[in-house]
Amino acid sequence: MRIIREQSAGLVIDIQERLFPxxxxxxxxxxxxxxxxxxLQSLNLPILxxxxxxxxxxxxxPPIRQFFGEQEHIEKVAFSCCDEPAFQDQLKALNRKFxxxxxxxxxxxxxxxxxxxxxxxxxxxxxxDCVSSRRENDKKYAIMRMRKEGAIISTxxxxxxxxxxxxxxxxxxxxxxxxx
Numbered sequence: 001m002r003i004i005r006e007q008s009a010g011l012v013i014d015i016q017e018r019l020f021p022x023x024x025x026x027x028x029x030x031x032x033x034x035x036x037x038x039x040l041q042s043l044n045l046p047i048l049x050x051x052x053x054x055x056x057x058x059x060x061x062p063p064i065r066q067f068f069g070e071q072e073h074i075e076k077v078a079f080s081c082c083d084e085p086a087f088q089d090q091l092k093a094l095n096r097k098f099x100x101x102x103x104x105x106x107x108x109x110x111x112x113x114x115x116x117x118x119x120x121x122x123x124x125x126x127x128x129d130c131v132s133s134r135r136e137n138d139k140k141y142a143i144m145r146m147r148k149e150g151a152i153i154s155t156x157x158x159x160x161x162x163x164x165x166x167x168x169x170x171x172x173x174x175x176x177x178x179x180x
Contacts, residue, residue, distance in 0.1 A: 009096040010047035013103025017058030033130040036156040082116035102130030107142035
């Protein structure tokens, strides 16, 4: 199944201050997520941003938050983004088929959101090098389960070039600079 740019949106799940330092390979994951977000923005894709129980887990880390300017996050207490009415409202307003997902933790909020998106007839595209958990093994098994359930698993470079489809354009040049 080809992921189509005009039918896609990004979703950044809970990359928050208090949990982030405990995440396996957190610096690399944040760097990769930043490249992904920057690439999606350069392709003019809408991106949703969530925060899980901000009072307890803090805000989105500054290296990620910087990409969103004045855009408000979607506050949630449910693990699955899909269990939050505010998220559902934005999901419906976007009217997209593919949701390109980065965030933490892979085996909790990312997994449950991906499964619920599938149940809703949407296609989660989980970016393996832009998600993580506290323990590497939890991420590994969550990725395996999401793949089995029908989610698409990709990497930030692969998805950005798939969304482009063609070389030789200004968008191609912008993405090429990001992934070098």
